[in-house]
Amino acid sequence: MRKKVLRNSIFIAYLAIAPLHLVHAESDKPKTTVYANYNDDFRINLSQLFIPVINSIKVLNADTGEETYLRAPDDYEIKVIGKADDMYEISIMKNGQPLEGNFLTDPQNVKKGVNWGAVKTIVNNLDEIRKGLVFEKICDAVPVVPTQDDHTPTPQAGRRGAREESLSGLIPDTYVPPSEGEFHEGCEVLAVQPINEEDSDKLTQCVSSIQTAISSGNRNANGELNREKVFKAMFSKLKPEEQAFAGYIFTAFGESDMWVSKENPEEAMFVMKVLQNRKRMALDQGANEPYNVLDVALDPWQFSTYNANDPNWKNAIDPLKNNDYSGIVEAFRRMTDPELSSWEPADQMDNVSHYRRDYLSDPWPSSSNQRVRVRPSVNGVDPRSDSSTRSGSVGPSGYNYIYTNVDGPKHWIYTESTRGNWR
Amino acid sequence: MKKLAFITLLISLSFNSYARTYGERSSDWKVIKGDNGYYLKKLDPEPKMIKIQTIGGSPEVQEVQKKEEAPEHIFVVYKAGSAGTSHIVTAYRAVVFHLKDNKFIGDLPLKYVSQQGKDVTQPTWKFSMGKLVVKDPSSGSEKTIDLR
Numbered sequence: 206m207r208k209k210v211l212r213n214s215i216f217i218a219y220l221a222i223a224p225l226h227l228v229h230a231e232s233d234k235p236k237t238t239v240y241a242n243y244n245d246d247f248r249i250n251l252s253q254l255f256i257p258v259i260n261s262i263k264v265l266n267a268d269t270g271e272e273t274y275l276r277a278p279d280d281y282e283i284k285v286i287g288k289a290d291d292m293y294e295i296s297i298m299k300n301g302q303p304l305e306g307n308f309l310t311d312p313q314n315v316k317k318g319v320n321w322g323a324v325k326t327i328v329n330n331l332d333e334i335r336k337g338l339v340f341e342k343i344c345d346a347v348p349v350v351p352t353q354d355d356h357t358p359t360p361q362a363g364r365r366g367a368r369e370e371s372l373s374g375l376i377p378d379t380y381v382p383p384s385e386g387e388f389h390e391g392c393e394v395l396a397v398q399p400i401n402e403e404d405s406d407k408l409t410q411c412v413s414s415i416q417t418a419i420s421s422g423n424r425n426a427n428g429e430l431n432r433e434k435v436f437k438a439m440f441s442k443l444k445p446e447e448q449a450f451a452g453y454i455f456t457a458f459g460e461s462d463m464w465v466s467k468e469n470p471e472e473a474m475f476v477m478k479v480l481q482n483r484k485r486m487a488l489d490q491g492a493n494e495p496y497n498v499l500d501v502a503l504d505p506w507q508f509s510t511y512n513a514n515d516p517n518w519k520n521a522i523d524p525l526k527n528n529d530y531s532g533i534v535e536a537f538r539r540m541t542d543p544e545l546s547s548w549e550p551a552d553q554m555d556n557v558s559h560y561r562r563d564y565l566s567d568p569w570p571s572s573s574n575q576r577v578r579v580r581p582s583v584n585g586v587d588p589r590s591d592s593s594t595r596s597g598s599v600g601p602s603g604y605n606y607i608y609t610n611v612d613g614p615k616h617w618i619y620t621e622s623t624r625g626n627w628r
Numbered sequence: 629m630k631k632l633a634f635i636t637l638l639i640s641l642s643f644n645s646y647a648r649t650y651g652e653r654s655s656d657w658k659v660i661k662g663d664n665g666y667y668l669k670k671l672d673p674e675p676k677m678i679k680i681q682t683i684g685g686s687p688e689v690q691e692v693q694k695k696e697e698a699p700e701h702i703f704v705v706y707k708a709g710s711a712g713t714s715h716i717v718t719a720y721r722a723v724v725f726h727l728k729d730n731k732f733i734g735d736l737p738l739k740y741v742s743q744q745g746k747d748v749t750q751p752t753w754k755f756s757m758g759k760l761v762v763k764d765p766s767s768g769s770e771k772t773i774d775l776r
Contacts, residue, residue: 267667270678270732287663292677294664307665307679433768460713490664505767506683506740509715513749513766559684561713566743568710568718569685605713611684618665620681622735623708623719626768 255282255298262318264295267307275318285315305493380421388444389414395446399542408450408534415451416524418442430519436503436511436627445497450537452499453477458533459510459517470536475560475581475588475605477540478548482558483507487619495628503625539584546583553579556609558617563604569611577609651725657689657704668704668723678732682709683719690720697755698775701726705738716743724760724773734773737764 258281265272275281280300287294292309383389391410394400400408419442423434439451457465457473465473483501492500503511510517520526539545548554557579559569569576581588589605612618650656650672660667660677666687670676680687686709693703701724708719718741724733737751751764758776763769 265677267677267679270676289662289664289667289677290660290669292662294662309667309677433765436768505764506711506717506719507713509712512712512715512717514747515715561716565712565714565716568712568716568743612682612686613661615664617684618682620665623681623683623767 255284255296256319257282258318259320260318262310262314264297264308264310264314265292267294267309283310283315283319380417382418382442386444389418389447392444392447392450395450399545400538402538405531405534405538408538409530411447411450412454412530412534413524415443415447415454416522419451420522420524430523432513432518433627435522436625439499439503440628445495448499449497452497452502453480453537453540454530454533455518455521456480456502456508456510457536458521458528458530459515460508461533465532465536467531467535469586470532470539471583471586471588472605473533473536474540474546474583475607477536478546478554478583479557479560481540482555483617483619486558486615486617490615490619492619493621500624500628503627505623505625549582550579553577553609554581556616557581557607559608559611560605563606567606569608575610575613579607579609581607649727651702651704651727652692652694654689654692654704657692659687659689659706661686668706670725672730676730676732678723678735680706680708680723680735681719681721683711683717685709693722695755698724698760700728701733701775703738710743712743715746717741717748718743733775734771736760736762736771736773737767737769740766 258275259277261277262275263272264275264283275283275297282298284296284298285293286296289309291312293312293315295308295310295315297304297308388395389411391407391412391414394404394407395411419435419438420430421438423431423438425431439448443451457476460476461472465471480498480501484496484498487496487501502508506512509515510521512518520528561568589607609616651670656671658669658671659680660669666680666682667677668680668687668689688707690705690707693705695701695703703722703724705720705722708721710716710718720738720741721735722738723735725731726733736753738753739750740748742748749765751762751766754761754763755775758774760773760775762771762773
């Protein structure tokens, strides 16, 4: 209980001393904020803190539709994370551990269930807090700063210089797995980022090693890759850093145009940016770890390259195709270095979650979600532009329309149950 | 007095019967947009809600289906959004609901439709021995629902 009170003290103190910061955070990341009026002069942002449950309350498990009770003696805490119709969406902790799932409850339950007495005690101390007596402690504990993805190189990848070759004359699999815990050949450079230009050859070697690893033993009698087996092998045979790398490289290869090159990797970088954004959005929405860019890439139907009847996933993954990955690898390398991947407009680009080819009918009506169409640039180059990188020609696979807010303020709504079962 | 009791019984039965059949029309269902996702709500004096899925964009209720193999259940079909970059696919899913028990049983992939009219790998539904097994090769998933 002391721990809980301390944690809540910190949150409430944070609210008291940093209201301007909070307003700023809300404008950066629009979402409904739920307040409770403590009295006429003071309101509490319920979206910011877990509050102990001291009276048993009824909640709805939105994954099953079943109602359940949070019994007061069982050490529950709840936090309001949004609204749905006339209900609150809540997160629940039991014994200090988050409960999996999605939950709803009536606002009245929040009012009657939580420990307002504890809150009151804290509020009574606000004057001291405002004087800065616990300022250092608060600063240590409260701000949640998004961390750079360790092994996920920042987004974008270059495009292939595809040299498709016949599958005739199949070579036998010669895959030798690395020792446990070791990287596949060439992939060791993924461990430290940003990646230097001198290591580009290593990255190319890593692509090749990964292709061999995930295709080995996963062909049918005709020598064609088995989609389900290959997708599963991407998780089972690769280290997390290699999984993310594979997600970036193969998606960018399949999704971007053939003009992507080492000199002009921008379109591939754009695809990687979308992957990177979606990963962050999914984690923000509670995607269960381990979750990385490969999960994002292989999420069914999202990136058309990976559709079962689309030949591009095989083109991207099959080592027998002998593709030129130099442009894609360069895009990946640049994405690991913030100085080589400067996006404009920066605020919009961090929220881009969807794109589609221009020849497709618009599947995401903008009326209800305030969808925004973005015109991006990276390092001053429009990644969609034909004129800057393709001598004014328009690619046969079209031009991308790029969006934020397709699913409202969350941009892209991550759902566990529609995620692929490849792990 | 007997008459009054009889009328009361009739009214009560009538209300009970009404409650059990609530949900059979698509207008009995509504999609609610929350801050953290979408929900299917049964518009009932005692509403029921369940979180539903989208692969991109807002879901919409399409129709309520009944199936011979599961006479006590209804299948609330909803459009579960669209996704894709060079090939747009719209997903349709079905929330399985047990009318008598007033209970959600599951949320299953039903079909996929290509905007460009291409062939798309479809989920398979198989009813057997009081169970429904749904396999979806696009996501590698397999789900079994007990219908008894």
